[in-house]
Amino acid sequence: MDYLRWDETIFKNPEVFDASYLPDMLLHREMQLNQLTSSLKPAIAGSQPINSLCLCSPATGKTSAVRLIFKQLEEFGVVTCHINCQIINTKHQVWTKIFEIVANFQPPSGISFLKLYLATLKRLSKPLVVCLDDLDYLDVKTLNETIYSILKAYETVDVKIGLIGITTDFQVLSKLDALTGSIFHANEIYFPLYTKKETKNILKRRVEAGLYNGVLDDEAFNLIVDLTHNSKDLRLGLYLLKMSGIEAERKAKKKIDVEEVEKAYEGGKSLFLDKSLSALNRMEIEVLKAIYIKDNITSGELFEHFKKRISYRIFYDILNKLERIRLIDLKMEHSKGKTQRIFKKYDKDIMLDALERVSS
Template sequence: MEEKMDPEMSVTTLDPIDRMLDAAESGKSLIKNRNILHFTYIPNVIHHRDSEQEKVTQSLLPILKQSRPSNLLVYGKPGTGKTLVVRKVLSKIQERVEKSNFPIKLIYANSKDETTLYGLLVSLGRQLNLSEKELPSTGLAISEVFKRLLKNIEDEKINAIFVVDEIDYLAQLVSKTGKDILYQLTRANERIKSGSLTLVGISNDLTFKETLDPRVISSLGEEEVVFTNYSVEQLNKILEERIREAFLDDSIEESALNLCAAMAGREHGDARRAIDLLRVAGEMAEREQAKKVTEKHIREASQKIEENKEITALKSYPLHEKLLIIAVMKANGASTGEIYSAYKDLCKIIRQKELTQRRVTQMLSEIEMSGIITGRIVHQGIHGRTKKFKLTIPTDMVKQTFSDDLSLEDII
């Protein structure tokens, strides 16, 4: 005799959407506050950064005494708390200046969020309340944009602190445009009769100053604060605090917490990566409707984050960088000259004018910095040295990611 199934039961037990919605409605969740696991969250207590908080605060204190602070440069590897500390200090200063009549503007921009130097300066201008009419989004010379920013500061008698995160990326934009904007930013007060401008640069690259003009170095690094890497023990403490605030009690196995701290500690003591791992692992455990986050979830989260990071990087490249990556893929382990030859062939197929070999060599170095490709110097005896490149990611990932780009469909 055939057993009849209750139609309502079949929907709730078999339909994957209803099953997940039922679980959400019944409160089967491990994470109680996802915002705490986001990189923009500023905790009340920043662990293991008391000294750095004191130094940044000390550097910016003059603004509370109605005088201009020195330009400040903050260094450290990614995930060492640089942006967190600077933003917390700024928010504390903001609370206090709102009670005074001294006109202060605290402005934040990330160089990587803008594809051009022009865009970065316009972003700063918008935060100074300059309208589209006063500062158009396109069409002016860089020098004119900068002049209008300074005029606004002077006319409004504003004491501005420009915080430029990932300023090392801005240095790359500067070299491409040939404009000495960093020097102008650091010496802006010489052109302002009233008000002031202080530059706070945050850099992931401890060596980026070496590429700058000595004049910029002396004026940009009037004061410096270096953030050291977190140890595994420190990461463990940071994660414990986030878990207590973000997750339900007893939702994470201790071994999973230890693994998460160890994996992030192995990669330069990166707290942001540790918190990302925790968040993604928690989401994976919830989807499985698991009772706890385990080591397995941490390992799976690590793999997923790496894949997502690489795919995002591949999608963000302009056309000629994509062509270069394809050239490296097709001529894996080839020299710079061989890759340039393969790149020119690809340009002919899709009817693009090729760039110069000098520019292509520069682009290869920039792509190498992202970790998508890797290069090694090979000595060739009397023929000197050459650099050979190869992909660090699966070729299928490149093909699949670039397959959406119609201009590349004839060569993928």
């Protein structure tokens, strides 16, 4: 076998496999990019941007599409602010972040919300577009107050502010109260799951940019495509490309084979499962645990166990969320009315162990 020397690498550019990497072109998202561009184009002319709501499952290109459009808007002098609501999850924190973008320095410690709000708006001389990414992480009160404060800013100071929401929760608009719902008129932009062919195209483009020619064995690449498509999570494919390359280099190999991919997958599958579970609240974890403890259960049978604690609507919202983040599958059984058969996506023991980890 021909081994790598200590000063050699199989990576042309390892950064292209990072989740934060932003390619110059997003494959298979032309329609969504055009919709975002149309909504935000008025800001370039100094007018009010049109609000947008980006919807679908995780890892479907929503955040990357917004970041790419923001990059272009900034070239025309539009102010943009991307906010990760998993980290920034109060109204005060949101406006602190906006202030930092607008003013280029941090606000004074302990400043009241009203002073922070007014100071930010008075410094804003250009149109602003705010993106609330993963806005379903905000509690209902914060969600309403934050959106309202952004969209009603023009009544306090003459400013042009548009809002983009990114969420996997298709019911998010139902969480808006009458006051906020009456002003948040958004173009809904759907990001469908990538097909297997699209997944292969995207991963192939990353391989070409990140690895030297001939480094990745065809069988190994096809395995990565299969594993990625089955998980419906493009981030897994990027992880496997990077970690299998690192494993090959650890062995001083000049080529990535199936062996390295399998090793990377064994180390990564629990990592991605834990990440998905971290997005769940206590009740959602309880429902998921009940699904994996029980065998061959329908939604109607499962609801019987929870009907004294949560409403029918909340229960089905939970089931839909669990399906969206690919922890279960649901299949309608027409012979039994509206009930759905629930199928497990993971091995029972693997899931219960993971639930134990995130609950401890």
